[in-house]
Amino acid sequence: MPRPPLFALALLSAAALGYEILLMRLLSIILWHHFAYMMISVALLGYGAAGALVALARRALVRHFVPVFAGGALLFGLSALACFELAQRVGFNPLEILWEPAQPLRLLAIYLLLFVPFLCAATSVCLSFARFPQQVPRLYSFDILGAGLGCLGIIAALFLLDPVDALRLVGMAGMAAAALACMECRWHRPWLPVLLLAAAAVPAAVPDSWMALRPSEYKELSQLLRIGDARVVAQRSSPLGLVTVVESPSIPLRHAPGLSLNATAEPPPQLAVLTDGDGLSALNHYDGRREALAYLGDLTSALPYHLLRAPRVLVLGSGAGADVLQALYHGASEVDAVELNAQVIGLVQDRFSAFSGKPYSAAGVQVHVGEARGFLAASPQRYDLIQVALLDSFSTSSAGLYALSESYLYTVEAFGEYLRHLRPGGMLAITRWVSLPPRDIPRLFATAVAAMARAGVPDPARRLVLVRGWKTATLVVKHGDFQPAEIGALRDFCRARSFDVEYHPGIRAGEANRYNVLDRPDFFTAAQALLGPDREGFLSRYKFDVRPATDDRPYFFHFFKWRTLPELIALKAQGGLPLLDWGYPVLVATLLQATAAALLLIGIPLLVLRRRSAAAPAVSPWRTGLYFAAVGLGFMFVEIAFIQKFILFLSHPLYAVAVVLCAFLCFAGLGSRYAPRVPGRSRRQVALAIGGVCAVALLYLAALPVVFPLLIAWPDPARVAIAVALIAPLAFLMGMPFPLGLSGLAARDDTLVPWAWGINACASVVAAVLATLLAIHAGFTVVVLVALLLYAGAALACP
Structure with missing residues (x-):
């Protein structure tokens, strides 16, 4: 095989990250934001599971690299559509989870369904590192550059397409990656790429009725549409939300939050305006007469x-x-x-x-x-x-x-x-x-x-x-x-x-x-x-x-305060559970589940690999595990914290996520490509990269609160350019420790490459939840400081 399928790898990574971001929008529409966050985190354990799978079946999978890579990409494209549609039909209601025994099982069913597409995509990505261990920096650069462009691409697509059509696009991208892999690897079945490209058109042909969004019956939009002949009269979609306008001709809307019970004037005719099926506000009929607004x-x-x-x-x-x-x-x-x-x-x-x-x-x-x-x-x-x-x-x-x-x-x-x-x-x-x-x-x-x-x-x-x-x-x-x-x-x-x-x-x-x-x-x-x-x-x-x-x-x-939890649960028969801030306990449960799953996915492959090998290991598995876990946690901590810090500077949450996430991933990809040129042996290269990350991050913590107020009045394009320029050096350095560590590991024992890749993936999933918990209690500045301690620990543990 002359070369790895670099462009197919980039396209598949773009589709996978696009699917992750799109799921957050889709699940916010059909459920609520924090459950979308929880499910994304658990579903991303598919990356850790892929590392375990490839580590355990490395020889067989590497021997059939092209069909496995193409098959994983093809299955990702199909399952991205099918699993989300099945997840909608599970009938999960988060408001009943503490007293309805079936609800936790339904939640688990949704986890398992959303797990499948990520497992398929991640298996193909991880297998590329196992098949070409001597090209780790090159592979990682295409992987992470593709993910960065996928982030930008899906947000751009959501301005042009509704969420369901964006989901079709993600499925098509996965199938197209399968065809591209066959062409890049010059497989000996020339008809297969043509067939796979034809299959990529399948998502566009799926009937709209099969793919329609089904919001929870407890969301305000669902409740409004139960009223008589209420109907949706307009709908607009963007990355900021799905805006829906509802009209009820027979039973008129009367939305006047806080209206005095002594009021004598009723509101004029109104239309209901909702975002993502909630946040009801009223569009008033106004004909220019002041009297109509007396309420x-x-x-x-x-x-x-x-x-x-x-x-x-x-x-x-x-x-x-x-x-x-x-x-x-x-x-x-x-x-x-x-x-x-x-x-x-x-x-x-x-x-x-x-x-x-x-x-x-x-x-x-x-x-x-x-x-x-x-x-x-x-x-x-x-x-x-x-x-x-x-x-x-x-x-x-x-x-x-x-x-x-x-x-x-x-x-x-x-x-x-x-x-x-x-x-x-x-x-x-x-x-x-x-x-x-x-x-x-x-x-x-x-x-x-x-x-x-x-x-x-x-x-x-x-x-x-x-x-x-x-x-x-x-x-x-x-x-x-x-x-x-x-x-x-x-x-x-x-x-x-x-x-x-x-x-x-x-x-x-x-x-x-x-x-x-x-x-x-x-x-x-x-x-x-x-x-x-x-x-x-x-x-x-x-x-x-x-x-x-x-x-x-x-x-x-x-x-939420933990000491109040027993009292709230004791009052559930009297209606006390609505006082519980669901998001926080759910986040803690997510952390526990993700950590338990990560430990299993890391520990089981290690035990199996050590039993297979009679010889003493060439590298310490413990140091290797600590290194890749610390790098994965540190990378995600810094990325999440700086997205939040740039939200205010860019004055738009959407711009912040798109610009910061894309810039982090793209410049980290460039850093990965440059990493082998850092002077010195592997451990010195890692120490230099991590030292640079710590120095730049500390400088930003001190300087950004002073710099941002001076530049925040500049036009949007100028602020975006400044944000990218500020992120570039930090992300460039952050892109080095992982491929350097993986390259060094491949030179000593390439059987551990997929295992180490899976550790990094599992750590990223845990980090996404843990960073939010730390921010709630201590703030995003502490999240960055903890990340730097993790990077310092990685430098010490570098095998």
Whole structure:
């Protein structure tokens, strides 16, 4: 065989990583985000299983390299479609997992189904390293370069195709890789590549009805479509989400979060707008008459408009436009609306323009497509009111299904940015759902107090107001002290609408918890404690974690404390389980499962290989295992941490993932190709590469917080170029330790090459989960520091 199938390897790696990213989108649509994350992690154990398989059956597989490689790629293309479709039919409901015995088994069935495509692809990739051990750096460079381009390619494809058609494309790519391998290896059956290329067209011919997405019946979209003749009237897809518009002619939608029970005006006709089947918001019918919007004055979010006159307003997360209409109804002089998803704006302004009245084209309104923090960082404007819209659905929030979602809207640094963009006397207003026992609101209150303390405000207690309705609460933070006249207007506003005043400067205990009465005045008590001298004691004693989120630990929706778990489980018969933040226990369970599976996949092949060989091993298996595990963990830790750090700089989560992940993989591939040219013997080469990784990463930890604020106002193309330039040297060096170690191992004992490859793969799966757990508790900076310790350990363990 004259050469390895390098381009087929790159295409197959691109298809596999594209499938991984696409599964996260698909599973977010049919289930929820954190279950998608869990299943991806477990499914990627297919890579570790492939290492074990090739290590145990190396001789037979290498002897039939071309048919096995092509067969693995072909089976990946077929199973990528078939296994996802079967997984949809399992009928798994995560909300029943603790009391329905069949649900864990159904979850296991989904794991096993999603495991298959990765096992097929990884077997072909790993076999390439076993068949050509002397070309490890070259193979690894094509493998990882292909993965980087696959990441970029699938995100680009999701702008042009819906998720199901993108899945077809991934299947076709896998089959095309099989044909390409036969051609590159010049196999002696010339008709086979033609046949395989013809097979690559099969996914395009699969009927749409077979591939249709089937969201969980407990998602809001599924519930809406159960109503009478409700139907989907428009749908738009992008990497940011699947936006669906639903109409119900016979039973009209009435969505008015936090509407006062004293309200006399009903909402106008509405259409439901959902993203990934959740996060319900309303598209209001507006014909230009102000009277039709009267209900917007009876929401808790209307409070700041009763304290300001003709304010200049910034709406963050404007969505379908209800908050813009609220500003117009209350006589705002100017409105800047910021929305991340351009397709939502397109639906409001174009597809449903006759229904919506085109609120973004109203006099004084200017719409901006972008991320909230990035817009503010680049804007010199100051506002009388900054309004953060109610962005997520009540059902998923109350069920703890957002627990692992990072959010940079509610961090201490974000509050500081908001306050810096207020005019003197201006106000920041944030509305959240009322969750009982209180979680969101105490954390929001604590974050505001921490941000003002960081800004040097001498008495934060004089600048805060909190009101509560039956379903929503609104926190108002003022740039300046609240005056007696404003407190009077606040009381009048709440009295007329039966809203509870939970905090204002000088409030007395008897004034709180009067209308929507709770057993205890928990919101008032929390506000007093967070402003008092025993703040740390309150945060420590509270049954939920309500400490302020930061940019380094941006998990605002993570409220879980282990000590509360027994009480929540004991209350399950009384409905206590919705208080459990599902994401965190699921993540811990994933870590345990992934670690157990990894140990089995690493240990079993080693025992078998040692029994087969009577001679003493040429290299220490323990040192070898430690080295490749440390390199795999360290690489993933650094990659995940820096993706998060670049999200704010690039001002767009999608750009950050696409640019950072692609740049890391591509430059790591180039580093792999250059690795053999590093002067010195293998161990010295590894030490130089790891020393470079540690030096550059430490430099970035110190310098990036200073550099990013200086450059964040630059245009998008310039920031992308800067991000790539910053990632390049770090990723280039990170691409060296793995191929150098594998090349050195191949020179001493090539039978251990697939085993070592599998260790690296297993470690990567564990690292993806462990990095998130570390970030939740200690922050992403600690994740990087732990990664550098792992790299240092790898340098010491290098066999």
